Amino acid sequence: MNTQEILNRFETVARDPAGQKDKYLAAGKKVVLMAPVYCPEEIVHAMGLVPMGAWGGDMELRDAKQYFPAFICSIVQSIVELGMRGAYEGASAIVIPSLCDSLKVLGQNWKYAVPSIPFIPMTWPQNRKPDYALDFTLAGLRRVIRDLEAATGATFDESKLAASIRVYNEHNAAMRDLVPALAAHPEITAAQRSAVFKSAWFMLKEEHTALVRELLSGLAAASPAAAKCPVTVTGILADAPGLTALLDEYGFQIVADDVAAESRQYRTDTPEDGEPLTRLARKFQAMDCCSVLYDPDKKRVEHIVALAKNSGSRAVIMAQTKFCDPEEFDYPLIRRACEDAGLPLIQIEVDRQMVNYEQARTMLETLREAL
Amino acid sequence: MFTLGVDIGSTTSKCAVLEDGASLTVTSIAVGGMGTRGPQEALDAVLAQAGLTLNDIASVVATGYGRARCPWTELQASELTCHALGAHMVFPGVRTVIDIGGQDAKVIALNGQGRMKSFLMNDKCAAGTGRFLDVMASVLQIPVEELGRRALRSEHPSAVSSTCTVFAESEVISQLANGVDLDDLAAGICASVAARTAALAKRLGVVPPLCMSGGVARNAGVRAALESALGAPVLTSELAQLLGAVGAALYAYRKQH
Numbered sequence: 001m002n003t004q005e006i007l008n009r010f011e012t013v014a015r016d017p018a019g020q021k022d023k024y025l026a027a028g029k030k031v032v033l034m035a036p037v038y039c040p041e042e043i044v045h046a047m048g049l050v051p052m053g054a055w056g057g058d059m060e061l062r063d064a065k066q067y068f069p070a071f072i073c074s075i076v077q078s079i080v081e082l083g084m085r086g087a088y089e090g091a092s093a094i095v096i097p098s099l100c101d102s103l104k105v106l107g108q109n110w111k112y113a114v115p116s117i118p119f120i121p122m123t124w125p126q127n128r129k130p131d132y133a134l135d136f137t138l139a140g141l142r143r144v145i146r147d148l149e150a151a152t153g154a155t156f157d158e159s160k161l162a163a164s165i166r167v168y169n170e171h172n173a174a175m176r177d178l179v180p181a182l183a184a185h186p187e188i189t190a191a192q193r194s195a196v197f198k199s200a201w202f203m204l205k206e207e208h209t210a211l212v213r214e215l216l217s218g219l220a221a222a223s224p225a226a227a228k229c230p231v232t233v234t235g236i237l238a239d240a241p242g243l244t245a246l247l248d249e250y251g252f253q254i255v256a257d258d259v260a261a262e263s264r265q266y267r268t269d270t271p272e273d274g275e276p277l278t279r280l281a282r283k284f285q286a287m288d289c290c291s292v293l294y295d296p297d298k299k300r301v302e303h304i305v306a307l308a309k310n311s312g313s314r315a316v317i318m319a320q321t322k323f324c325d326p327e328e329f330d331y332p333l334i335r336r337a338c339e340d341a342g343l344p345l346i347q348i349e350v351d352r353q354m355v356n357y358e359q360a361r362t363m364l365e366t367l368r369e370a371l
Numbered sequence: 372m373f374t375l376g377v378d379i380g381s382t383t384s385k386c387a388v389l390e391d392g393a394s395l396t397v398t399s400i401a402v403g404g405m406g407t408r409g410p411q412e413a414l415d416a417v418l419a420q421a422g423l424t425l426n427d428i429a430s431v432v433a434t435g436y437g438r439a440r441c442p443w444t445e446l447q448a449s450e451l452t453c454h455a456l457g458a459h460m461v462f463p464g465v466r467t468v469i470d471i472g473g474q475d476a477k478v479i480a481l482n483g484q485g486r487m488k489s490f491l492m493n494d495k496c497a498a499g500t501g502r503f504l505d506v507m508a509s510v511l512q513i514p515v516e517e518l519g520r521r522a523l524r525s526e527h528p529s530a531v532s533s534t535c536t537v538f539a540e541s542e543v544i545s546q547l548a549n550g551v552d553l554d555d556l557a558a559g560i561c562a563s564v565a566a567r568t569a570a571l572a573k574r575l576g577v578v579p580p581l582c583m584s585g586g587v588a589r590n591a592g593v594r595a596a597l598e599s600a601l602g603a604p605v606l607t608s609e610l611a612q613l614l615g616a617v618g619a620a621l622y623a624y625r626k627q628h
Contacts, residue, residue, distance in 0.1 A: 339489070344489065345489070346490075347491075358436060359475070359492055362436075362449050362450065362451065362492070363449075363451075363490075363492060365447075365448075365449040365452075366449040366451040366452055366487075366490060369448060369449060369452045370452070370486075370487050
């Protein structure tokens with residue numbers, strides 16, 4: 001495939017997760033849904049199941065509202081909405097982690113809203129760094145394994161987990177290589193970039209890695225287009241078509257990201273030595289710089305500034321998921337750090353029900369004019 | 372050389388003609404924003420006053436929420452950029468611009484040379500905007516222009532929620548039913564808008580001198596409450612509502628040079 005065909009393939013997958021699910025089901029595989037933000041996908045993969053991201057979708061929320069208060073994250077609401085509308089039917093289970101208050105509510109409501117798809121909780125420790133957190137994390141992982149075995153009939157084998165960890169680390173490396181490669185090619189639109197990341201949630205990682213590597217080869221041989229205005233994007237999600245279209249319209253190029261659904265997923269590899277399940281728990285201990293991971297030092301703030309500086313970004317765009325407390329808590333610190341670093345920052349509110357992007361347009365247009 | 376700025380807002384349309392990027396020649400305001408006859412009426416009025424036709428204008432820049440659908444130009448600039456330019460032209464040295472329009476509020480920080488440093492926009496909510504004042508004036512059955520005058524007469528402003536227009540409307544209706552004085556209610560309503568805007572300004576950082584732009588700048592009650600909430604004087608001008616159009620005309624001039 002040439003570069004355009006590969007990009008088209010990513011876009012097709014990103015646009016049609018249901019088609020991907022049906023394809024895997026038709027091939028005799030079982031699908032397990034992975035809710036935001038971090039799930040032990042490697043375990044699901046090792047059991048011969050297909051882990052598939054469930055980050056909701058852009059839609060009008062209707063049925064899910066009976067389970068939620070008005071002022072809550074629309075990502076979790078749209079996951080329930082899709083579940084209630086039958087979009088996830090065929091999946092054998094959903095793993096929902098406990099990383100924020102909204103996700104805890106999602107898990108509890110899922111059991112009643114979508115009883116056909118069993119809910120498996122992944123309870124990560126709040127304090128993940130101390131030694132005692134390792135045992136807590138391992139207990140959480142073992143609970144997931146037990147529930148997966150009960151829900152799917154598949155069995156867990158730690159030697160297979162070692163192989164899956166390799167697959168995931170290889171994918172992490174490919175996704176990390178992807179960021180500077182895309183940054184070197186301004187002709188890749190924000191929408192195309194988003195599709196490459198989004199499609200990773202709906203493909204087996206070995207398949208996605210192969211396609212990303214093919215894209216990297218194609219990009220290496222291609223001549224870059226004229227430069228655009230380089231920016232760093234941060235937030236939970238930045239995949240709304242209305243937002244990426246505006247970034248493209250005003251000539252912005254995402255050259256680095258701190259987006260939870262994108263690069264945050266691929267920063268930390270599972271360590272090489274030790275028992276596979278313990279290594280997976282240690283990976284969680286090693287993770288950092290994320291709004292939903294407890295961090296009294298708020299290292300994420302410095303990380304974003306460094307990311308922007310090192311990537312040559314002229315500004316930082318924070319895609320603020322509406323009613324997302326963990327991100328809101330970080331905003332004042334990010335704002336101050338960006339000011340101190342001389343980096344313009346704008347905060348654009350986004351949610352899964354957004355249909356009017358006029359305010360986002362005004363902010364992006366103003367930023368472009370100011371730059 | 373004449374340049375024209377057209378600010379098509381949510382409730383009004385404004386035009387300003389500048390000569391050589393420095394001398395403000397004429398301005399106009401028409402009721403009705405995007406999707407109405409307001410823009411055409413504002414254009415007709417400003418050209419008639421200036422004794423010009425569109426052919427005499429070297430460049431036109433549109434701003435405001437209706438900028439993309441302005442029929443006389445394809446050149447656009449965001450209202451934040453234009454209000455910053457207009458405010459710096461009318462109030463040289465101003466460092467913080469507070470713009471409260473019909474459907475949103477913005478705070479803009481400028482450096483000493485008038486260059487925009489940063490900005491914030493309000494939440495997607497009518498509270499703290501001109502729309503809030505329109506709704507409340509309608510509940511009180513008085514013209515919106517009267518809110519400010521009444522607010523200044525109040526000695527015991529009532530408490531009105533700044534969180535939500537719908538909740539605040541219920542509160543005002545309840546207070547009316549309880550016989551609360553109209554002037555005190557008007558003062559509470561103005562203070563509610565000011566509180567919300569002051570919070571936005573404080574998030575950005577308030578550096579004096581401050582000025583107000585946008586239609587709500589005409590409301591003396593909101594201005595007074597804003598000065599009280601921010602602890603600093605807030606400059607304004609008869610041109611406050613026109614600063615976006617003035618800035619657009621200046622932007623048009625600078626694009627030519």
